[in-house]
Amino acid sequence: DTAVSQTPKYLVTQMGNDKSIKCEQNLGHDTMYWYKQDSKKFLKIMFSYNNKELIINETVPNRFSPKSPDKAHLNLHINSLELGDSAVYFCASSQEVSPNQPQHFGDGTRLSIL
Amino acid sequence: DAKTTQPPSMDCAEGRAANLPCNHSTISGNEYVYWYRQIHSQGPQYIIHGLKNNETNEMASLIITEDRKSSTLILPHATLRDTAVYYCIVQSGGSNYKLTFGKGTLLPVNP
Numbered sequence: 001d002t003a004v005s006q007t008p009k010y011l012v013t014q015m016g017n018d019k020s021i022k023c024e025q026n027l028g029h030d031t032m033y034w035y036k037q038d039s040k041k042f043l044k045i046m047f048s049y050n051n052k053e054l055i056i057n058e059t060v061p062n063r064f065s066p067k068s069p070d071k072a073h074l075n076l077h078i079n080s081l082e083l084g085d086s087a088v089y090f091c092a093s094s095q096e097v098s099p100n101q102p103q104h105f106g107d108g109t110r111l112s113i114l
Numbered sequence: 115d116a117k118t119t120q121p122p123s124m125d126c127a128e129g130r131a132a133n134l135p136c137n138h139s140t141i142s143g144n145e146y147v148y149w150y151r152q153i154h155s156q157g158p159q160y161i162i163h164g165l166k167n168n169e170t171n172e173m174a175s176l177i178i179t180e181d182r183k184s185s186t187l188i189l190p191h192a193t194l195r196d197t198a199v200y201y202c203i204v205q206s207g208g209s210n211y212k213l214t215f216g217k218g219t220l221l222p223v224n225p
Contacts, residue, residue: 004157033212041199043158043215056212090157099146099205100165103213105157 003027004106006091012112013081020077021109023091031055032074033092033103034066043090049074050097086113118202123220126196132189134219136202139183146205147178148213149187151198158201158215161187192223 004025013019025032033056034046048056052068063079078085088110092103119137126132138147148163162169162176164185169176175188189196201218 035213042217043152043213045212045214048212058212092157099144100163102148102160102163103158104160107157108155 004091004093004104006089006106006109008109009107010110010112012114014114015081015083017081018077018079019081019111020075021089021091021111023074023076023106025072025091025093025104027093027095027104029093029104030071030096031094031101032068032071033094034074034076035090035092035105037088037090037108039087046089047074047076048097055097081113083113086111118204118216120200120202120216120219122217123222126189126192126221126223128194128223128225129191132187132192132196132221132223134187134189134200134202134221135184136186137184138202138204141182141204142206143182147176147182147185148203148205149174149176150201150203150213150215151196152201152218153195153198159198161200163205192221194223194225197221197223 007022031050033048037043046060047066049068065077068074088108090108092105094101094103146163149161150158152158162174164176177186199218
């Protein structure tokens with residue numbers, strides 16, 4: 001059983017389109033995250049939700065809108081895709097918002113903008 | 115958040131122990147030291163974490179110095195599957211416990 005699963009694994013689309021990436025965790029965790037890894041391989045936090053409430057929003061453009069329908073899901077919708085959005089997006093989850101709780105990551109969604 | 119400093123790369127032979135150092139001289143008393151790794155084309159994988167005491171699990175051991183200013187991740191018998199980028203991260207409560215990844219240490223395990 002995959003603990004943190006993301007779909008799709010690969011996403012190739014044109015500039016200006018709108019797309020969504022889905023994330024589900026079956027670990028029973030309360031907190032979920034989205035990270036972006038750019039071409040230089042730096043991993044940066046984008047958003048974090050705890051019990052469906054937004055707790056971290058790291059100066060991400062308004063074109064990115066996370067949605068958490070329940071504790072087990074955190075989806076990422078991106079409007080008007082730009083070339084600079086090409087990256088690998090990782091979803092993660094942790095038991096709760098605590099420094100003593102590790103985060104568990106999915107295998108990423110590779111987004112390519114043409 | 116406290117910053118960490120790691121060597122950009124290290125060498126390791128299969129079957130040998132890999133000792134990966136990390137400097138975190140500005141760490142605060144309530145900040146944990148975390149180690150993650152990223153194998154090519156996969157998501158980051160949690161390895162181990164600690165506050166003050168040394169820790170060991172099925173994957174690795176974490177040695178934290180008494181002054182907490184540095185730590186070492188030990189993979190006791192490295193295998194080819196341990197080839198990855200290893201990240202040492204100090205997690206701060208003041209930032210809602212987000213992980214701030216640096217450049218990490220590239221560890222190729224050679225046959």
